Amino acid sequence: MIIGVAKEIKNNENRVALTPAGTATLVKAGQRVLFEHSAGIGSGFSDESYIKAGAEIVTDKKELFDKAEMIMKVKEPLAPEYDLFHGGQILFTYLHLAPEPALTKALLAKKVIGIAYETIERNHSLPLLIPMSEVAGRMAVQVGAHWLEKTFSGKGILLGGVPGVESAQVVIIGGGVVGTHAAKMAIGMGARVAIIDKSSERLAYLDDIFGGRVTTIMSNSYNIADWVKQADLLIGAVLLPGAKAPKLVSEEMVKTMEPGSVIVDVAIDQGGSIETIDRATTHSDPTYVKYGVVHYSVANMPGAVARTSTLALTNATIEYALQIASKGWKEALRADSGLAKGLNVFEGKVTFPGVAEAHNLPYTPVAEILG
Ligand SMILES: NC(=O)C1=CN([C@@H]2O[C@H](COP(=O)(O)OP(=O)(O)OC[C@H]3O[C@@H](n4cnc5c(N)ncnc54)[C@H](O)[C@@H]3O)[C@@H](O)[C@H]2O)C=CC1
Ligand SMILES: CC(=O)C(=O)O
The missing domain is CATH 3.40.50.720 (NAD(P)-binding Rossmann-like Domain)
Structure with a gap:
């Protein structure tokens, strides 16, 4: 799978979705990682450290989004990023859609497959929110x-x-x-x-x-x-x-x-x-x-202590990114019901009850999508 790691644009958001170590894990597993130029700088990771880990640096954000089958981010997309997504693209990040009607609408319109870190479950806890x-x-x-x-x-x-x-x-x-x-x-x-x-x-x-x-x-x-x-x-x-x-x-x-x-x-x-x-x-x-x-x-409080936060976040996200990339998102979600809870939007449908309720939109159970 081609994974694109985008540079964050939120105010003082210095975290990045992957460390060089996380990148190396994905590359070793046969995945291709495209890394937006200087995306790791705020966390103290240079482009060179990502190249060493096997990533390719892309300077044009649009090219990164066009090529990537899965975009990995930290924060929810902001308005200038909405148009960069394409239908069928996986977005793996914090989404927090319940209080965000405009973002929810944009992801539905773009038919993005939105897997939210914060709603993935394991043993009645939220492993990607915890760190x-x-x-x-x-x-x-x-x-x-x-x-x-x-x-x-x-x-x-x-x-x-x-x-x-x-x-x-x-x-x-x-x-x-x-x-x-x-x-x-x-x-x-x-x-x-x-x-x-x-x-x-x-x-x-x-x-x-x-x-x-x-x-x-x-x-x-x-x-x-x-x-x-x-x-x-x-x-x-x-x-x-x-x-x-x-x-x-x-x-x-x-x-x-x-x-x-x-x-x-x-x-x-x-x-x-x-x-x-x-x-x-x-x-x-x-x-x-x-x-x-x-x-x-x-x-985005952890954005201020980006080095600590990026390391802690990748420690938690990497095994899920690996599952999604190696099995394909549908198989990965079928194999792990806790990961399936992360699916918030899919091809224009809301698949998380709290988000559907917050925006008064119809709710489609994930099981219906996974078949
Ligand atoms: N602003 C920021 O930068 C960040 C915000 N957060 C947010 O912090 C919030 C808390 O996260 P966690 O501690 O991980 O959640 P958690 O699920 O571990 O804890 C939430 C607690 O709230 C309690 N609770 C629910 N309804 C309540 C009520 N009516 N009265 C009193 N207690 C109630 C629950 O019983 C639970 O113990 C979340 O919204 C999370 O997304 C997390 C990280 C960064
Ligand atoms: C949880 C979250 O949204 C954050 O760390 O910024």
Whole structure:
């Protein structure tokens, strides 16, 4: 199969879909890898390192898209990329289609075979979302600590306090991968940490692994309102896989937060879980202040730590890319029902229920397509 690796164009998106090691794995398996010129630079990988791994460098983006049977990316395509796709082309990337009507429409019109990293399942987990959620969870605390500084419109408090001075209260809504990694960092920095989740099993697990170092809270609007009010740093980390994120924190709740508090809504890539966050921000302009509270809603947080993220992402994606390329997408999906959950759009049809529901479009089960 001819695999095209495209350079990312999203604001400050420095990740790339394959490392040289991942490229070498595909080439060794008999696949042809076309690599867009300088696509790896932001992650510290030169064109030469990809040539050494067996890739061919292509300088013209259009030529890359025209030739490739499968395009591998990191982020969802943006408007300038929509026209580059052709019918029957496989797109293997994060798609996050539920909050993106224009992108969904474009991929349907182009009859692209869209396999989304974030909805592939294995053993009831999301193996291609996990590595970036680990990164974003850890970053959420780092970023939150930064914006809590007075210079950046924050309260002017240190997460860990100092002896004789109270530490900050971090409140995390959603105790999955993002939430757990955020909690690890926040505990490490000496903050007081509360995690709110709707799953009692998950809360029990978090209580077990963190012992007395976190407070676990059952998710309901009463408890959320109570804890949002106390939060110096509020982290949104919920997920309903493939669907739009539920708005759990209302505008009224945000108004009860003290001025200079900070919200980091990691769940923004699925539309966001905080009512006062109505748009994704960018790494070059990451925050705005509303009701005195600093709001941060960057949808590609791991792009800022591209070297770590590209390595972690390729570690996870490579075995799936290999399966799709060597067996062909249909056979690969037939052989792995978890990979089949990644199919979101196929030849003008929506094949993921959460996406169909979000856009009020008909839903075609993947099984119907695989036959
Ligand atoms: N902004 C960014 O750069 C990035 C964003 N993300 C996003 O972060 C979000 C979280 O991802 P993961 O932690 O991997 O998901 P996950 O599936 O591991 O965890 C989600 C948690 O949310 C909980 N949850 C669902 N509904 C809830 C409710 N009503 N109340 C409280 N808890 C609820 C679930 O029980 C689960 O524990 C996703 O939208 C993901 O795409 C991930 C990586 C980067
Ligand atoms: C998960 C995702 O969208 C990201 O890492 O950017």
